[in-house]
Amino acid sequence: MDAQFIVSLSLILGTFGLYIGIAFYNMARVTSDFYVAGRNVPAVFNGMAIGADWMSAASFIGLAGTVMLLGYDGLAYIMGWTGGYLLLTFLLAPQLRKSGRYTVPEFIGDRYNSGTARLIAAVATIIISFTYSIGQLSGSGVVIGRLLEVDTAIGTMIGVALIAFYSAVGGMKGITWTQVAQYIVLITAYLIPVIFMSLQLTNNPLPWLSYGQIVSELQVLDAQLGISEYVVPFTEATRWQFLALMFTLMAGTAGLPHVIVRFYTVPTMKAARWSGAWALLFIGLLYLSAPAYAAFSRFILMTQVAGSSIADLPAWTTSWVNTGSLSLADDNGDGILQWEELVISNDIVVMATPEIANLGVFVIGLMAAGAMAAALSTAGGLMIAISAALSQDIYYRSINPHATERKRLLVGRWSIIIATVSAGIVALDPPGAITQIVAWAFALASGTFFPALILGVWWKRANGPGVIAGMVTGLVVTLGYIFASRFAGLSILGIIDTGAGVFGATAAIIAIIVVSLITKAPSQETQDGVMDLRYPEGMYYKNGEVWIDDSKKE
Amino acid sequence: MRKIDKKEADAYYRIRTTLIIIYLAIGFVVSFGVVFFAEELSGFSVNGFPFHYFMGAQGAILTFIILLFINAIVSDRIDKKFGLDQVKKK
Numbered sequence: 001m002d003a004q005f006i007v008s009l010s011l012i013l014g015t016f017g018l019y020i021g022i023a024f025y026n027m028a029r030v031t032s033d034f035y036v037a038g039r040n041v042p043a044v045f046n047g048m049a050i051g052a053d054w055m056s057a058a059s060f061i062g063l064a065g066t067v068m069l070l071g072y073d074g075l076a077y078i079m080g081w082t083g084g085y086l087l088l089t090f091l092l093a094p095q096l097r098k099s100g101r102y103t104v105p106e107f108i109g110d111r112y113n114s115g116t117a118r119l120i121a122a123v124a125t126i127i128i129s130f131t132y133s134i135g136q137l138s139g140s141g142v143v144i145g146r147l148l149e150v151d152t153a154i155g156t157m158i159g160v161a162l163i164a165f166y167s168a169v170g171g172m173k174g175i176t177w178t179q180v181a182q183y184i185v186l187i188t189a190y191l192i193p194v195i196f197m198s199l200q201l202t203n204n205p206l207p208w209l210s211y212g213q214i215v216s217e218l219q220v221l222d223a224q225l226g227i228s229e230y231v232v233p234f235t236e237a238t239r240w241q242f243l244a245l246m247f248t249l250m251a252g253t254a255g256l257p258h259v260i261v262r263f264y265t266v267p268t269m270k271a272a273r274w275s276g277a278w279a280l281l282f283i284g285l286l287y288l289s290a291p292a293y294a295a296f297s298r299f300i301l302m303t304q305v306a307g308s309s310i311a312d313l314p315a316w317t318t319s320w321v322n323t324g325s326l327s328l329a330d331d332n333g334d335g336i337l338q339w340e341e342l343v344i345s346n347d348i349v350v351m352a353t354p355e356i357a358n359l360g361v362f363v364i365g366l367m368a369a370g371a372m373a374a375a376l377s378t379a380g381g382l383m384i385a386i387s388a389a390l391s392q393d394i395y396y397r398s399i400n401p402h403a404t405e406r407k408r409l410l411v412g413r414w415s416i417i418i419a420t421v422s423a424g425i426v427a428l429d430p431p432g433a434i435t436q437i438v439a440w441a442f443a444l445a446s447g448t449f450f451p452a453l454i455l456g457v458w459w460k461r462a463n464g465p466g467v468i469a470g471m472v473t474g475l476v477v478t479l480g481y482i483f484a485s486r487f488a489g490l491s492i493l494g495i496i497d498t499g500a501g502v503f504g505a506t507a508a509i510i511a512i513i514v515v516s517l518i519t520k521a522p523s524q525e526t527q528d529g530v531m532d533l534r535y536p537e538g539m540y541y542k543n544g545e546v547w548i549d550d551s552k553k554e
Numbered sequence: 555m556r557k558i559d560k561k562e563a564d565a566y567y568r569i570r571t572t573l574i575i576i577y578l579a580i581g582f583v584v585s586f587g588v589v590f591f592a593e594e595l596s597g598f599s600v601n602g603f604p605f606h607y608f609m610g611a612q613g614a615i616l617t618f619i620i621l622l623f624i625n626a627i628v629s630d631r632i633d634k635k636f637g638l639d640q641v642k643k644k
Contacts, residue, residue: 089625212601216602536633546563
């Protein structure tokens with residue numbers, strides 16, 4: 001047990017103690033109006049809470065590594081995951097807020113007046129959240145594996161135990177102030193190494209302004225090695241794949257059940273707009289820093305690690321080689337490690353760089369704490385979404401309507417445990433890099449919920465049979481494309497698995513429109529309900545007339 | 555409850571929708587538009603980055619953030635103009 005282990009572990013435990021402490025303090029204070037608690041929070045803090053909810057292991061652990069290894073092509077993740085907030089805030093959040101429903105399956109079931117649609121939405125929620133959580137578990141495997149210097153797979157198993165326990169006892173979701181604390185820990189942990197590296201390499205404390213210089217130097221280094229240059233577009237995939245991936249991530253963001261839920265719980269449409277704006281600002285801080293992180297990491301690896309003697313590599317390499325995510329082989333036997341001989345997994349770049357750059361035990365420990373917060377908080381939220389869909393929408397509504405509260409709770413708990421363990425089994429041998437696994441979840445969301453919600457809000461003629469056909473088509477097309485692309489090498493215009501959402505969404509939109517038009521129009525009541533979403537709060541649409549309610553002044 | 559002219563309500567809807575279309579068009583151009591013409595736009599540099607890389611790593615995200623804040627501020631103004639800011643939630 002070395003000093004690093006003790007520092008990392010105490011920072012992880014310390015920050016978790018802080019989150020739980022805040023949760024208990026808040027619960028004790030506002031037991032009576034638990035649900036209202038979130039509603040008195042200023043939009044700025046609500047934005048931070050959304051940020052903490054949003055930033056998962058994919059953003060924290062996986063993103064910079066993906067950008068580093070893919071170069072320009074990795075920026076599809078940066079633009080996709082931020083641009084989604086435009087679609088969400090402009091096209092969905094205010095209307096969903098006005099509809100007054102609390103979950104996505106509930107909104108879909110009521111808007112389309114169909115129990116079947118609600119059931120399909122619940123199944124889609126489970127598939128999406130399950131896929132997403134595989135990415136989180138494999139992220140926790142990277143962190144725990146490094147911490148204990150064991151294989152990443154063993155780290156993942158420990159992560160499974162932690163997440164199952166943590167979500168089954170209730171987790172710390174929904175408590176805004178806990179999430180505000182998580183955001184602050186996350187962003188501090190992420191920014192400190194970027195700022196330190198910026199100072200080390202460029203003497204400028206503002207990485208966002210200084211890394212352009214490093215990017216220029218990388219181009220020169222790449223040219224010397226004769227490899228494809230870092231900034232040259234479409235070296236890893238085609239232009240169409242870039243565009244398809246970016247669309248998939250944007251539309252997926254606007255359709256992810258656990259993200260949308262945050263907008264149902266704000267007090268007003270005005271608060272929904274401001275929360276969205278603040279959220280993107282706080283999220284953007286990490287996304288603006290990730291490419292800087294990537295450029296610094298690549299520069300350090302190319303100039304300080306590559307070119308050194310194999311016999312004389314720094315100590316950090318051994319611990320990462322042990323986790324199985326780094327390989328340094330002297331292929332040409334000249335005793336020197338070449339850049340080409342260094343194979344680093346996307347997923348360890350963020351965690352390994354502070355060690356490589358020798359930033360000290362405290363910074364490395366802080367990174368571990370930040371990464372664990374990102375993985376555990378998101379995984380907790382996903383597990384709760386799965387358990388709600390299973391126990392409420394499927395078990396209670398469709399299988400056993402007479403189930404007691406206790407029985408439903410039990411079904412919920414067991415579904416968390418089963419879902420975590422099965423996601424963990426898949427994550428033992430991750431089917432892809434964290435960002436890639438998460439991109440599949442986004443593809444599924446963009447193929448199912450995005451079309452169902454957008455048309456549900458903006459097109460009153462969309463009806464139950466239409467949305468059922470649309471969600472099933474979207475799900476089948478997206479899943480089919482992901483599998484066909486991975487296992488049978490299918491690619492249309494060079495679009496691979498991660499861009500599948502563009503086909504899923506298109507197919508679903510066509511299916512909803514066609515089937516809706518050939519079947520009966522929704523009832524007048526439903527159509528009036530959709531018209532009502534056009535107008536702001538306080539205005540109500542009824543029988544072709546608009547009413548304003550100004551009686552409820554506070 | 556009092557009835558208001560549907561025209562007024564629809565004017566509100568129209569102005570909000572028009573603005574949303576404008577915001578989304580700007581967002582589309584800075585992301586999809588720049589990516590589509592990435593090679594053509596890589597000729598000049600901003601702060602050490604080729605332009606297409608700058609837009610992908612910083613420009614687009616900053617534009618998105620600014621658009622959301624403009625939307626929040628402008629929408630508040632519109633609500634005020636239509637006298638909706640007085641209507642508080644339950």
